[in-house]
Amino acid sequence: MFRPHALAVALLAIGASLTTAATALAKSHDIELKLRIAAPPPGPRVVALTFDACSGTIDRRILDMLVKNQVPATLFVTHRWLKRNQETTAVLLAHPELFEIENHGDQHVPAITDTARLYGLKTAGSLEEVRKEVDGGASAVLKATGKPPRWFRGATAVYSQDALEAIRSAGYSIAGFSLNADMGASLPAATVAKRIAAARSGDVIIAHINQPGHPAGKGVVEGIQRLIDRGTVFVKLDDMQTEASR
Numbered sequence: 716m717f718r719p720h721a722l723a724v725a726l727l728a729i730g731a732s733l734t735t736a737a738t739a740l741a742k743s744h745d746i747e748l749k750l751r752i753a754a755p756p757p758g759p760r761v762v763a764l765t766f767d768a769c770s771g772t773i774d775r776r777i778l779d780m781l782v783k784n785q786v787p788a789t790l791f792v793t794h795r796w797l798k799r800n801q802e803t804t805a806v807l808l809a810h811p812e813l814f815e816i817e818n819h820g821d822q823h824v825p826a827i828t829d830t831a832r833l834y835g836l837k838t839a840g841s842l843e844e845v846r847k848e849v850d851g852g853a854s855a856v857l858k859a860t861g862k863p864p865r866w867f868r869g870a871t872a873v874y875s876q877d878a879l880e881a882i883r884s885a886g887y888s889i890a891g892f893s894l895n896a897d898m899g900a901s902l903p904a905a906t907v908a909k910r911i912a913a914a915r916s917g918d919v920i921i922a923h924i925n926q927p928g929h930p931a932g933k934g935v936v937e938g939i940q941r942l943i944d945r946g947t948v949f950v951k952l953d954d955m956q957t958e959a960s961r
């Protein structure tokens with residue numbers, strides 16, 4: 716029997732390439748990674764949903780919708796978020812077929828050594844602090860899930876070159892993205908829905924699942940519903956083979 720999901724999973728590989736969005740970055744040489752599913756198979760659109768849980772709580776609009784529709788997703792959680800959201804973590808762990816839990820750091824400190832602040836956050840400032848951020852997040856994920864994380868996405872998803880190399884040397888794949896759905900949960904619902912619904916096959920989508928008070932979450936739900944209605948195949952990052960991006 717033809718199973719599009721299994722087929723997609725078998726054929727997927729991620730192609731990561733470097734892009735720099737000079738206006739958004741702290742310094743032009745700081746790096747924002749683009750991540751896509753390489754050579755998505757023909758047929759139904761294939762996308763990977765990724766959600767960041769930086770701090771705060773859980774947006775049940777999104778979580779409940781994913782569970783109800785059996786939509787898999789990859790969640791990037793911080794140590795800080797895990798400490799405060801044990802009940803939600805139990806819900807995630809009750810659905811291992813749906814949710815992959817990965818490392819978003821210890822205290823949500825950007826993995827940047829060469830500039831002091833980015834998007835209002837104080838950066839790590841040194842490789843030692845970058846390592847603390849990565850290790851602290853990894854230990855927390857391992858403790859909460861029993862599984863060591865394989866992917867890392869730093870706060871702001873921007874990296875200085877030396878931090879990127881250090882994180883990769885520690886064995887992590889860096890989780891970039893190709894479609895920013897909510898710009899830090901800051902966009903209006905209708906805009907978010909439209910952006911997600913316009914996903915192309917192979918897109919890795921980023922949105923936030925920790926801001927229940929923001930309109931953006933409503934747009935996430937609407938956008939995913941539109942993808943479901945059009946027969947989209949959803950995959951987790953671990954469902955895909957990876958290839959070195961540089």
Ligand SMILES: [Zn+2]
Nearest residue numbers: 767769870871
């Ligand atoms: Zn974050």
